[in-house]
Amino acid sequence: MLINIHTHNPEKQDTHQIIYNLIVPETDEALETFPDEDVPSTWLSAGIHPWYINENNQKAQLDKLAKLAKYQEIKLIGECGLDRLKGAALPLQEEVFIKQIRIAEEVKKPLIIHCVKCFNELISIKKIVRPKVPMILHGFNNNFHIAQAILERGFHISLGAALLNDNSNAAHLLPQIPLEKLFFETDDKNISIQEIYEKASFILKMPLDKLIDTIFANYLEICS
């Protein structure tokens, strides 16, 4: 089974399995009806995105997430994390991220992480909080130095659209990432997950079906 570990598009899934991401909303009105009936009946992840933390309502956002996290359809917690370029002030992002790590620990589900220019902070938080649940860095397209630092600290890496560009960090890094730490995703991009796997199979000189099986085994390893 071909798995798309992180998407915001409720695509058809006759050929593959998606993990559709739910972003916990900011206001009380929105939280009350969240998640609405438009949510596709598929595997899900849910989290408070660092762009959408409401400083005055973060407790309600976290309470909602803590409830949702127990649902069987929710397979991962996130995307959550840190973004130096956008969203709430960094100390608040860190606080809400740490609380989401605690929720993930409570329900023993892995985290899917958004990180923009905050890798030192991310690594320190992991060192201090020491979560047992796996942490997947999604949409990774950073340099080898950062990849090495996060792999040494036990993170998983999910690669997406950047892989389709031959000159991207993602394309150059792929052969260096241990296969058992690897996932693929489409995120919010209008691309097919099949293309991403085909490109990865080409770069790794690995048969497509073997790659698909390996990545699905990674999923089963961390999500069951």
Ligand SMILES: [Zn+2]
């Ligand atoms: Zn995303």
